Structure formats: C-alpha cells, structure tokens
Amino acid sequence: MTPAAAALPQLPKAPTGIDGLDEITNGGLPLGRPTLICGSAGCGKTLMSVEFLVRGALEFDEPGVLMAFEETADELAANVTSLGFDLKQLVADKKLRLDHVHVDRSEIEETGEYDLEGLFIRLGYAIDSIGAKRVVLDTIESLFSGFSNQAVLRSEIRRLFRWLKEKGVTTVITAERGDGSLTRQGLEEYVSDCVILLDNRVVNQITTRRLRIVKYRGSTHGTNEYPYLITENGISVLPVTSLKLEHDVSNEVVSTGVPGLDEMFTRRGLYRGSSVLITGTAGTAKTTLAAAFAAEACRRGERSLYFAFEESPQQLLRNMDSVGLHLRPFVEQGLLHIEASRPTLNGLEQHLVTIHKLIAQLQPRTVIIDPISNLVSVGSLTEVRGMLTRLIDYLKVQGITALFTALVSGGRTNQEMTEEGVSSLVDTWIHVRDLEGIGERNRGVSILKARGMAHSNQVREFLVTSEGIRLLDVVIGPGGIVTGASRHTQYMQEQAAGLAAQQEIERRERELERKRRVLEATIANLRTEFESVEEELRRSNQEEEQRQHELTQGRRQIAAGVGQRPGGATPGSESSNS
Amino acid sequence: MEAPEQPEAAGAEYELHLYIAGNTPSAAAAVRNLQDICERYLAGRVELRIIDLSAQPEAAGEEQIVASPTLVKKRPGLTRFLVGDLSDRRRVLALLGLTPDAHDPYLHD
Numbered sequence: 210m211t212p213a214a215a216a217l218p219q220l221p222k223a224p225t226g227i228d229g230l231d232e233i234t235n236g237g238l239p240l241g242r243p244t245l246i247c248g249s250a251g252c253g254k255t256l257m258s259v260e261f262l263v264r265g266a267l268e269f270d271e272p273g274v275l276m277a278f279e280e281t282a283d284e285l286a287a288n289v290t291s292l293g294f295d296l297k298q299l300v301a302d303k304k305l306r307l308d309h310v311h312v313d314r315s316e317i318e319e320t321g322e323y324d325l326e327g328l329f330i331r332l333g334y335a336i337d338s339i340g341a342k343r344v345v346l347d348t349i350e351s352l353f354s355g356f357s358n359q360a361v362l363r364s365e366i367r368r369l370f371r372w373l374k375e376k377g378v379t380t381v382i383t384a385e386r387g388d389g390s391l392t393r394q395g396l397e398e399y400v401s402d403c404v405i406l407l408d409n410r411v412v413n414q415i416t417t418r419r420l421r422i423v424k425y426r427g428s429t430h431g432t433n434e435y436p437y438l439i440t441e442n443g444i445s446v447l448p449v450t451s452l453k454l455e456h457d458v459s460n461e462v463v464s465t466g467v468p469g470l471d472e473m474f475t476r477r478g479l480y481r482g483s484s485v486l487i488t489g490t491a492g493t494a495k496t497t498l499a500a501a502f503a504a505e506a507c508r509r510g511e512r513s514l515y516f517a518f519e520e521s522p523q524q525l526l527r528n529m530d531s532v533g534l535h536l537r538p539f540v541e542q543g544l545l546h547i548e549a550s551r552p553t554l555n556g557l558e559q560h561l562v563t564i565h566k567l568i569a570q571l572q573p574r575t576v577i578i579d580p581i582s583n584l585v586s587v588g589s590l591t592e593v594r595g596m597l598t599r600l601i602d603y604l605k606v607q608g609i610t611a612l613f614t615a616l617v618s619g620g621r622t623n624q625e626m627t628e629e630g631v632s633s634l635v636d637t638w639i640h641v642r643d644l645e646g647i648g649e650r651n652r653g654v655s656i657l658k659a660r661g662m663a664h665s666n667q668v669r670e671f672l673v674t675s676e677g678i679r680l681l682d683v684v685i686g687p688g689g690i691v692t693g694a695s696r697h698t699q700y701m702q703e704q705a706a707g708l709a710a711q712q713e714i715e716r717r718e719r720e721l722e723r724k725r726r727v728l729e730a731t732i733a734n735l736r737t738e739f740e741s742v743e744e745e746l747r748r749s750n751q752e753e754e755q756r757q758h759e760l761t762q763g764r765r766q767i768a769a770g771v772g773q774r775p776g777g778a779t780p781g782s783e784s785s786n787s
Numbered sequence: 788m789e790a791p792e793q794p795e796a797a798g799a800e801y802e803l804h805l806y807i808a809g810n811t812p813s814a815a816a817a818v819r820n821l822q823d824i825c826e827r828y829l830a831g832r833v834e835l836r837i838i839d840l841s842a843q844p845e846a847a848g849e850e851q852i853v854a855s856p857t858l859v860k861k862r863p864g865l866t867r868f869l870v871g872d873l874s875d876r877r878r879v880l881a882l883l884g885l886t887p888d889a890h891d892p893y894l895h896d
Contacts, residue, residue, distance in 0.1 A: 308848055311851045316865075316868050317870055318868065318869050319871050320858075320871040320873045320879050320882070321813070321817075321872035321873055322813045322872045322874065323813060323854045323872065324808075324811075324813065324854065324855060325855070327808060327847050327853050327854050328853045328854070330808055330840045330841060330847050330855075331844070331847040331848050333844065334845060334847065334848070335848070356854065356870070
C-alpha cells in the first residue's frame with residue numbers, strides 16, 4: 210500500500226514565483242483551478258494577483274490574462290511600475306493581456322432575462338488570443354454593484370468558475386473581505402480549491418500584513434499566519450518554515466576584536482558564519498564589544514554592516530572614538546556601513562526586509578544588530594522571536610557572522626534570560642554584567658555557551674579604557690575570583706606580603722654577612738695572636754740558642770784558658786770526668 | 788407624438804447596437820422585441836446593428852459588454868446599456884425616450 214501511495218501523483222501546481230508563497234503552498238497554486246485571494250482594503254490583493262501573472266509570464270512562460278473590474282489598464286500599469294513590473298511591455302510581447310471591464314450601475318438598465326455570456330466570450334477571446342495559462346479576475350464582486358439580479362449573477366459566477374476549470378487555466382479571483390465571512394458576496398462558496406486570506410492588522414500603531422491559507426483542497430500547506438511585505442520587488446512572504454537547518458558550516462575562526470575575550474575560547478575566537486548574542490544590563494559595554502567586533506572584521510578587510518537601533522551613526526562613531534575604536538576610516542573606505550533607524554519607524558517585517566535588502570546589496574561578511582531587544586517595542590515577543598528566527602536563519606544560510614546585542618532587564622530572577630528567547634537560536638552567548646560590590650560597580654564578561662568549542666568558565670573583569678576593552682587578569686582571593694576594589698586590596702596585600710618576604714630575605718643575608726665578618730675578624734685575631742706567640746717563641750728559641758752558643762763558646766774559652774790537654778777532650782767527657 | 792426631430796449630422800436619429808451571444812432563447816427574444824419596437828416606434832429613424840459576439844468576440848471588449856443580450860443606445864443622449872431580452876417594453880421605451888403607444892400589444896401593465 211505504502212509504495213503505491215507514494216507513487217500517486219501529487220496535485221499539479223502552478224508556481225507563483227512570489228517569494229515564500231510557493232514554500233507555504235508546497236509548490237504553488239492548484240494548476241488549472243481557481244484560487245480565491247480575499248482580504249480587506251489595502252492588503253495587496255491586486256498586487257499579489259498581478260505578481261502571479263507577471264512571474265508566470267516571465268519565469269514560467271505562462272501567459273496570463275488580467276481582467277480588471279476596478280482599475281483601467283493604464284492605471285494598473287502605472288500602479289505596478291513601482292514594483293518593477295512593466296505591464297505594457299508584457300502586453301506588447303503578447304505575454305499578458307489586460308482587459309478592463311467597466312461596470313457602471315448608472316449606465317446599465319435591466320430589461321429582462323440575461324446572462325453573462327458577454328463576459329465569458331470576452332474572457333475566452335482574451336485567453337485564446339495569447340494562449341493564456343493564467344487568469345486573474347480582480348475583483349469580480351464588482352459585478353454585484355452593476356447588476357441587481359443576484360440569482361443570475363450567482364449562477365453565472367458559478368458557471369464561470371466551472372468554465373475556467375474546464376479551460377484548464379489557473380485562475381486567481383480577488384475579493385473584498387466581508388463582515389463575518391471571507392468575502393462580501395460569499396464567493397468562497399464557489400471557489401473551493403484554494404482560499405488565501407490576506408490581513409492587514411495594526412497593533413500598537415504599527416501595521417503588519419499577514420497571509421493565511423484558509424484551505425487548499427488536495428494539498429498540504431502551511432497553516433500559520435505568515436507575515437508578508439510589499440517591497441520594491443513585489444510581494445515577499447516570510448515563512449518561518451524556511452528554517453531547514455541545512456546550511457553549510459565553516460571551521461574558520463574569527464577574532465572577537467578583544468584579545469582577552471578571544472583567549473576565553475579554546476579556539477581563540479568565533480566560528481565564521483556563527484551567530485553571537487551579547488546580553489547585558491544597561492551600560493555594560495555591549496555596544497563597545499559589538500563595535501570592536503565590527504572594527505576587527507574591517508581590519509581583516511571584510512565588509513561589515515552595523516544596524517544601530519539606538520544611536521545615530523555620528524554618535525556611534527564619536528562614542529567609539531572615545532574608547533579607541535576608530536571606525537571612521539572604515540566607514541570612509543566603505544568597509545563599514547552603519548544603518549541607523551528607529552525601531553518604531555517600521556513594522557518588524559519591514560525591518561527584516563531592510564536588513565535583507567542591505568545584505569543583498571552590500572554582501573557583508575559580518576552583520577551586527579544593536580540591539581535586538583529594542584525591536585520588542587515594535588511587536589510582541591513572539592513576533593520578534595519569529596522575525597529573529599528568520600533573520601538568524603537567513604544570515605546563517607548566507608554564511609554571515611552575526612552579532613546581536615540585547616539589553617536584559619535588571620531583574621534578579623532572569624538576569625540571564627533573553628526575553629526574546631533567541632538564546633536557543635544563537636551559537637555563542639556572551640553575557641556582560643555589572644558586578645556590584647560594596648560601593649562600586651565593575652564589569653564582568655562571561656561566556657554562557659559556545660557551540661562547538663570549549664570555553665572559559667570564569668567571569669572576567671574588564672575595563673573600557675581609552676585604548677579599547679581590556680580584560681584584566683584573573684585574581685583569586687580567599688573567597689574566589691575578586692574584582693574591583695577587592696582586586697586592588699588583594700593586589701596590595703599580595704604586594705605587601707611580597708615586600709615583607711623580600712625584606713626578610715635581605716635581613717637574613719645581612720645577618721649572614723655580619724656573621725661572616727665576625728668570624729673573619731676572630732680568625733684574624735687568632736692569627737695575630739698566633740703570630741705574636743710564634744714570634745715570642747721564635748725569639749726565645751733564638752735567645753736560647755744564642756745563650757747555648759755563648760755558653761759553649763765560654764766553655765771552650767775556659768777549657769783553652771785553664772790547661773791545654775793533649776788529644777783534646779770533649780766538653781761532655783770532660784764534665785763526666787770531673 | 789415625439790419631440791421635434793433633431794437633424795443629425797451623420798446617420799439616423801437613433802443608433803442602437805444589440806449584442807447577442809449565439810443563438811440562445813434570450814437572444815432570440817431580444818432580437819424579436821427590438822425589431823418590434825423599431826417597426827412600431829422608430830420606423831426610418833433608426834440605425835440598428837445586431838452583433839453576434841460568438842462570431843465577433845473582440846467586439847465584447849471594445850464595447851464593454853458583460854451581459855448578454857445587451858442593447859447599447861449610442862444616440863440620442865448619453866450611452867445607455869440595456870441589459871436583458873427587452874421584454875419589459877414599458878421600461879425599454881422609457882429608456883429610449885419613447886412614449887408608449889396605447890395600441891401596443893406588448894405593453895403589460
């Protein structure tokens with residue numbers, strides 16, 4: 210059963226070529242069947258249907274007929290010129306046929322039985338003349354204002370849709386939104402294949418357009434409300450479902466622009482193409498970190514795009530100059546583009562489109578959005594989250610390294626929670642915070658997560674100096690890592706202890722020296738004493754010798770003087786003889 | 788019984804174009820009714836054309852025809868589109884600026 214079911218042909222579809230719409234509809238509108246686009250005034254119904262025709266003619270080689278009940282051909286052509294659609298050229302190329310159906314109640318009188326065969330013939334002729342595959346009826350409900358016989362109109366409209374289906378043309382019918390029903394005249398009863406509802410909602414004075422597929426017979430489709438925009442290039446539907454998680458990744462590592470911060474990552478930086486979130490309370494140098502990142506990218510010669518939602522470019526440049534980040538040369542070289550706007554200037558989707566457009570135009574390698582938390586003032590949290598999801602996804606697919614800053618409220622409970630809940634979407638999350646001690650505030654930076662690489666677990670104190678951001682060395686005190694004045698105290702204590710130790714060593718050295726000198730003096734004394742004793746002894750020895758000698762001499766003289774004995778006796782023998 | 792004749796520079800006083808779409812009952816009724824009106828009220832004063840859209844489809848767009856049958860009154864006065872098979876004789880006559888003839892058998896009161 211299953212293989213057979215898989216082999217069943219899918220419902221054939223006519224791609225619209227409209228950004229995002231084909232993704233939500235899984236390929237386009239039902240081929241050869243009517244689709245109803247309904248919505249209130251100013252939703253872009255006509256625009257969407259015209260784009261369907263133009264894209265069909267240009268991209269899919271399917272000529273189209275536009276039967277306009279409200280605007281003349283010239284008006285239509287003029288209205289869509291702003292979107293870059295040249296209807297006149299398409300008409301000249303026989304890819305498009307415009308037919309304005311003028312229905313004016315004041316000129317029409319009913320005098321009996323009638324049908325709308327005239328309209329059928331007209332449409333049939335237009336279709337056949339260019340071999341059209343697509344038809345737009347904008348807005349067929351206008352017929353109800355021209356003719357009073359509702360029964361005839363309804364049966365004729367029903368017949369028209371059946372007839373179009375038989376002709377095999379993919380038809381788009383636009384209709385005005387009615388009270389309590391999708392369309393004023395209940396056209397949804399007749400068009401049962403595909404119904405797309407456009408909505409224009411103003412929340413907190415900001416307009417967001419949304420699209421929803423109410424039904425799509427015979428096909429799966431996205432069921433959510435998708436924001437869409439009318440841009441200079443036509444309609445752009447922004448489906449969250451484009452988050453396919455298929456993007457390529459890079460192993461290249463780029464610096465954060467703060468050497469100390471790089472050191473905190475084992476690979477000394479961030480992966481290229483990853484997304485980084487810097488959260489922190491007010492005044493914790495988030496912007497400075499972001500600017501340092503931008504400056505580093507520019508130093509590598511890469512183009513960067515900086516979206517500032519809080520400061521004007523001039524203010525940002527001046528402020529960064531004060532901390533040694535001279536961005537102005539990069540701006541002048543065209544490496545850095547600062548796009549500043551108020552978050553409330555546009556709806557979220559418009560911001561997203563502006564970002565998309567600038568990225569497409571400038572092809573940056575690095576994008577910074579400072580801060581994303583400001584966007585909450587434009588939309589609800591879920592909307593912001595949805596927008597950021599799409600944005601992060603888009604940047605990743607493009608391989609652009611992205612850095613976002615977010616202000617977190619000072620509440621104690623969720624200090625490390627981003628209200629937008631984007632933390633799960635980013636790869637690296639750096640948190641800067643106030644380390645508030647007794648009478649002082651210090652700034653600390655820590656890495657909460659870094660996908661794909663190990664990182665330091667320390668909260669590193671940093672200073673914003675006139676030479677940029679400087680991470681201070683870790684100082685470990687008795688109670689852990691210390692910062693600020695405690696760091697200073699600790700430092701001084703350590704210095705004092707070091708000094709004392711040094712002095713102790715010096716004292717011991719001196720002691721030793723003294724001892725040596727005493728010892729040497731003693732040795733010298735002893736030697737002197739010895740010398741005097743030696744001299745004494747030597748002298749007495751000499752005197753003794755002298756005396757002995759003189760004695761001997763005397764004896765001899767005596768012996769010689771008393772009587773000279775023959776043979777000469779020795780004094781010894783002589784004395785023993787005597 | 789009519790207003791004094793206004794001599795037209797070109798053509799007849801009345802110029803009527805009837806657009807029909809093929810050979811349908813309402814087309815036949817419209818042709819019959821129109822011919823009767825012309826004979827009874829506008830003999831010699833009308834330039835009548837009957838256009839079959841199924842043979843000339845391009846004419847529908849040119850003349851802004853939506854419904855069929857449609858009688859387009861080009862002259863005199865403002866252009867008027869008379870939609871339907873013209874069976875409402877009194878209304879058709881009023882729209883064409885003609886006074887109903889008491890002997891007209893198609894006048895239904």
